[in-house]
Amino acid sequence: MKKKVFFMALAAIVAFASCDNDVESGSRYLSGYFTIAGDAKQGYTLYQDGGGIIKPSLQSITAIAGKDGFADNERAFLNLSYKAEDIKPTDGGEMIAEANVVSGEYMPLHFPLTQKEADDKKVTSRDSTFSVNRISQVWAYRGFLNTLVNANVSMKGGKRIAPGVNIVYDPAKIAENKIDFTIYYNRHTSKETNAGSAVDFVSTFPLYKMSEQIPGKDSVEVTIHIEGAKPQTLKIGRSDLTKGNYLPYKKQASSKYATSNYATLY
Numbered sequence: 564m565k566k567k568v569f570f571m572a573l574a575a576i577v578a579f580a581s582c583d584n585d586v587e588s589g590s591r592y593l594s595g596y597f598t599i600a601g602d603a604k605q606g607y608t609l610y611q612d613g614g615g616i617i618k619p620s621l622q623s624i625t626a627i628a629g630k631d632g633f634a635d636n637e638r639a640f641l642n643l644s645y646k647a648e649d650i651k652p653t654d655g656g657e658m659i660a661e662a663n664v665v666s667g668e669y670m671p672l673h674f675p676l677t678q679k680e681a682d683d684k685k686v687t688s689r690d691s692t693f694s695v696n697r698i699s700q701v702w703a704y705r706g707f708l709n710t711l712v713n714a715n716v717s718m719k720g721g722k723r724i725a726p727g728v729n730i731v732y733d734p735a736k737i738a739e740n741k742i743d744f745t746i747y748y749n750r751h752t753s754k755e756t757n758a759g760s761a762v763d764f765v766s767t768f769p770l771y772k773m774s775e776q777i778p779g780k781d782s783v784e785v786t787i788h789i790e791g792a793k794p795q796t797l798k799i800g801r802s803d804l805t806k807g808n809y810l811p812y813k814k815q816a817s818s819k820y821a822t823s824n825y826a827t828l829y
Contacts, residue, residue, distance in 0.1 A: 590644045593617075593662070596670070596765070597641050598705060598806070603632030609641065609662075612704040614810035616658040617643065623663040638670035638707065638767050656811035670767045671829070673728055675744065681731040686747050691727075693750045694791025696761055701787055703799045706771035706806040710746065710787060710795075711763060717750045718759035726750050728766045728829050740779035744768075746789040764827040774804040 595615070601607035603625060609617040624632045633639070645662040681687050695714035702709050708730075717724045727749035732742060746766075777783055783804065786796040802808055 589646055591646065592642065592644050592665075593659075594642045595640070596709065596767075597639055598707065598809075599633050599637055599639060603630065603634075607633060609643075610705065610809040611812075612702065612707075612709070614656075615812045616653065616809060617645075617662050618658070618660050619643065619662050619664050623665075627664070627666075636669045637672060637769075639667050640670060640765075641667035653811045656813050658811050670765070673730055673766055673768050675768060675770070675773060676729060676731050678731055678733040681729060681747070686727075686729045686731065686749075691749045692747050692790060693726075693752075695748055695789055696791065698787060698789060698792045698795045699763065701785075701795045701797050703770070703785070703797070703803045705803055705809060706769060708744075708768040708770050708785065708799075710766050710768075712746075712748075712766070712789065712792070713761055713763050714748060714791075715750065715761050716759045717752050717756040719753075719756045723759060723762070724751050724756060725829055726764075730766075730768045734776065737777055740777070740781045741784045741786075742777050743786045743788065746787060748789060762827050764829045766829055770804050771806050774801075777804070 596612045597609040597617075598612075599607060599609060603621070606621045607619055607624065609615075609619055611617065621632070642665045643659075643662045644665055645659050649659050649661045650657050651660040676684070676686065678687075685691060693714070695712050697713050698710060699713055700711040714726070716726055727747075729747045729749075731745050731747060736743060780801070782798045782800050784796060785799050786794055788794050
């Protein structure tokens, strides 16, 4: 799968993500993983993972992404700029009522496959799966499960080949308030490729179409398995299995909002 990069080169994105405040211009900078809602006609709202609501300038989006704006993309890593006066009170906290989108990268969605679907597509074939080095982080927010994984990638002609990432579950093994997923990682090796260095990458998996498949009313215990790494388990509140009920930023005296670590998106 070829990931779509927009606005700026990757090197510029990484450099920008380390910025905080520009004292001379009065601008403040924010980077993070966002769920996108809206369209290029009515405008967009961005919901930051972990809590945070932003109204981005439609002009800033269409000026650099084109007239279709974010098009049909639901998730992205974004770099934004705003000013102190753009912070407005809202129910339960604060929001950024006006921000400029400066750069970013779309996050491809990997919808969960049943074990049968994965087997039929040969996703689970031993010839197509590779081990990773570790699962560094797992988090969920309002309908999306996300993983930060470290693994080696394949190279061809000096360029990195985007790996295949699939998440699989067995419906017969779903228990009350509990589900296990297995991620299958494919480096896409061939006679023309060679092993590259290890990279950190983020993958995002929509859960919002699965919420009713997991019985129970309590938080859900989610365990992630992937060859080569220690399984990771986390508790997900029922609100994080579905879209909606997004949280605002908590009020902070400094009005500075956390910057998420950037990683390659697959």
